Amino acid sequence: MNPDFAFLVEVIVGGLLSGVMYALVAIGFVLIYKTSGVLNFAQGAMVLFAALTFVSLLERGLPFVGALAATLAVMVVLGLAVERAVLRPLVNQPPITLFMATLGVSYVIEGAAQLAWGTQVHGLDLGIDDTPFEIGGVLVSRFDLFAAGVAGLMVAALTAFFRYTHTGLAFRAVADDPFAALNAGLRLPRIWSAVWIAAGLVALVAGLLWGARLGVQFSLSLVVLKALPVLVLGGFDSIAGAILAGLIVGAVEKLSEVYLGPFIGGGIEGWIAYVAALAFLLVRPSGLLGLRSVERV
């Protein structure tokens, strides 16, 4: 393969695989937004809390599976606690109030994580070799491929859940019209609790994969910054949109940084994804696959 072309392919592949990692975080946002209309800013803090809990238990001698099960339980309790103690009392409040509440929750979780588990950084080895392998002159990361596989499985599981299970259908009903769902006899508080638990589980998966990538440290909570343009681009209420937008954002970031960066000073990937998302927003405000809201005025 021509070296320049191989390099281009490598940049695109690397970008797509990074994009999957962004989408992993974005899916946690989508789950909450889809069913309750809340943009959960605490998702990043939940990712940090999950990874820190898991690695701390592992370092205290628990076996991998035991630590995973215990962290799962902790995330279930955390999801329930946030829903019960913060979101439920604020039901029917304006969206900005709910958003600010999740912002507060984010700080509380970050503080609690450090209080409970300390401030040290930790390595996290999931047993996946991160040495690259070469296909036609293109280096591909084993770990990123593994992460993409996990993300794919998770999306498939969530899609099946939403399409074929009673609770999943109830989620969709609540998302479509909460009042109609209530009239049909669905118990909204129970559904909201379930969705917060699901967001906690997604945070655990994202936390383990991001933790293995960055190390488990406070900065894990900053991965939300990578998820936000994905949400804008993909739509806040579409899991498929999050994956598609993640791939686009990842590729755009890398291509821009590598090919455009040298001409405009470099270090542009932090904001170029937002430029792309905002530009798209002007054309399609609900995002790629987000539901168009139609209101009678």
Next chain:
Amino acid sequence: MRAALLAGATLLGLAGGARADEQHFPLQSYRVGPYAAGGTGFFGGFIDYLNLINSRDGGVNGVKLTWSEGETQYEVERGVEVYERLKSRPGIAAWNPLSVGIAYAMIDRITADKVPLITINHGRTDSTDGRVFPYVFPLLLNPYSETSGIVAYLGTRAGGLDKLKGKTIAVLYHGSPYGKETIPIYEKLAKTYGFKVEQIEVPHPGNEQQSQWLTIRRLRPDFVVLRGWGVMNPVALKTAQKTGFPVDHIVGNVWSNSEEDAIPAGDAAKGYVAITTQASGTEYPVIQEIVRKVYEPGNGNLADKKRIGSVYHNLGVLNGILNVEAVRIAQGRFGKRTLTGDEVRWGFEHLRLDEAWVAELGAKGLFHSINVTCANHEGEGRVTFQQWDGTKWKVVSDWIAPDWASLRPIIEASSTAYAKEHGLTPRDCAAEEQADAGARNTAAEHASAESR
């Protein structure tokens, strides 16, 4: 939990302010937030050394050392707020924020208040010029000296500085004023030694670096210098591995050199080399004494004893040594009592610890020496290089002297421009030193007459 309670207690000021026979160190620490790992290590080491001096010697010539902490979370606004809150404490010796942003925000304030600001291993390069920045001390290493030290080391790796000609060095820097500080000096040294330099920015916080490392892969540099901070460092090492760049050809700067930078990268960090001004480890007598006299009685500041001797902890201890010796030197001039900030500044400007003095302090091998003067507030610190073996750092070079002579004109050009911009008249250091010598002679004659 213990660390949090300790932080809470100290936030409330329970460590106490200075009284008549006390010298006070207000600490703008960060024990929570994204940089807490570094903050707990550094401020823990600093406090441990102050504790050692109090418990072992009863203070500095009988003057007890006290401190109080204010949590900043490494945020500039909080750092300034802590400064305003604590600055009225009596007997303040010096400020030690360990934050470029907070230090920048404090320069005008500490200059007006006449109290030294210590920015060990960091800060504005031109604050090395004490004629323009009388109260700022970038002790041991400023960013330009660090760059010179790294290039000197790469020269030894290449087989001599002249062998750098034709080589390519990529500098991966944090997208912040700190990261960008060394751009001009790398360009200058590239011209001097004939190597090609490619400087690549990583946007803050640096948790994604695929495109930068793919660019590096395409450039195929001989070495990569990592000028990182926080999460950027382990991510760089991991992404280097992912893109097939050999880790032992990556050289980290002084803020990419800790256990916190290497451990999260796992196996990807094995073989990674980084610059340092102080060795890590617990084998140095001063660290052993801290273990014996501070930790064994239960007064140690680190919650996790395994961190004793880590890079940040030893940097904190070293910072303690330099602060305490400056106070001791100033006491020799002004008397064994609580000193004013301006008097301690004089102590820092005469902080000349040669290898013999360093050995007496139990720090032989921990750091080399320092030689601060009125005009040179950095003090010609030597650097060494350490390599990560998967569990700990191991020193792999001699102590290296940066090329201070060639850096000085650049520093003076920058400080002169600063002075002009701010309407400052640079001090006449020669005249001050002469007056000092005169005063000391008079005092010596006076003392001698008294003893007769």
